[in-house]
Amino acid sequence: MRLAGLDFETANGKLGSICAVGCAILDTGAVMERKEWLVCPHHGYRWMREDFTEIHGITYWDVCNCGEFDCIWPDLRRMLLSADCVAIHNASFDLGHLRSVLALYELPSVEFDYVDSLMISRRLFPEMPSHSLDMMAERFGITFRHHNALEDATACASIVARMGVPDGFLRHFATNVQA
Numbered sequence: 001m002r003l004a005g006l007d008f009e010t011a012n013g014k015l016g017s018i019c020a021v022g023c024a025i026l027d028t029g030a031v032m033e034r035k036e037w038l039v040c041p042h043h044g045y046r047w048m049r050e051d052f053t054e055i056h057g058i059t060y061w062d063v064c065n066c067g068e069f070d071c072i073w074p075d076l077r078r079m080l081l082s083a084d085c086v087a088i089h090n091a092s093f094d095l096g097h098l099r100s101v102l103a104l105y106e107l108p109s110v111e112f113d114y115v116d117s118l119m120i121s122r123r124l125f126p127e128m129p130s131h132s133l134d135m136m137a138e139r140f141g142i143t144f145r146h147h148n149a150l151e152d153a154t155a156c157a158s159i160v161a162r163m164g165v166p167d168g169f170l171r172h173f174a175t176n177v178q179a
Contacts, residue, residue: 001165002027004083005157007149008094009056011063016100017045019063020056021072022149023079029161035079036150037072038063042104056147070105080112085170087160089133089152091116095173102175111174117160120169133159 002025009020018039025033040046040063048060080086088094091114102110121131128135134146137155140162144151 001161002032002082002084003157003160004080004086005153005155005160006080006086006088006094007152007156008097009058009147009149010052010097011041011045011058011060012047012049012052014045015096016069016104017041018069018097018101019048019058020149021069021076022151022153023076024150024154024157025079025083026154026157026161029158031154033079034150034154035075036148037076038066039072040064040066040068042068042101045104056149068105069101070107073102073105073107077110080110084113085160085165086112086114086173087117087157088114089117089136089156089159091118091171098173099175109175111172114171114173115160115165115169116171117156117163120160120163120166123166123169124163 005024007022008018011017011019019041021037023035053059118131121136136159142155142158144155
C-alpha cells in the first residue's frame with residue numbers, strides 16, 4: 001500500500017494558521033519521497049503564540065518570508081493524491097486546518113481516503129497508557145524528532161505501515177470548496 005503521511009504545525013489556535021507542512025510517501029513501508037515546507041500563514045493568522053513556538057520551535061521570523069499555503073498546495077496535493085491512503089495522527093486536527101486553509105485561499109476541492117493512526121492505535125493497543133505519536137513510535141522502535149512536521153508525517157506513515165489498516169478504519173475526506 002502506498003501511504004502519504006501528513007502533518008501540520010500551526011502558528012496559533014486559529015483554524016488554518018498552518019506554519020509548517022510535512023508529507024512523506026511510503027510504498028510498502030519504504031520512504032519514496034519526503035517534503036517539508038515552512039509556510040507564512042494567511043494574513044490575519046500570522047501571529048505566533050509563544051506556547052506553540054515552544055512546542056515546534058518555529059517563530060514568525062522563520063516563516064515571514066516564506067510562501068503562503070496556496071504556493072505549496074499544488075505540490076502537496078500531488079503527493080497526497082499519489083497515495084492510496086493518507087495517514088494522519090489525530091486526523092480531526094489536521095483535516096480541520098486543511099479544510100479551513102483551502103477555504104481561506106478559495107482553492108479547488110480535493111478528495112482522498114485517509115486513516116487516523118491515533119484511532120487505529122487505540123483499537124489495536126488498548127493496554128497502552130498513551131497513544132500519542134511519540135509513544136506509538138517508541139512502541140515500533142521508530143526514532144524521530146517530535147513536533148517537526150516532516151518527522152511527524154514520516155513517523156505516522158511508518159506506524160500505519162506496521163500496524164496496517166483494520167477493516168472499518170478507512171475514511172474519506174472531501175471539501176466542498178470551489179475555486
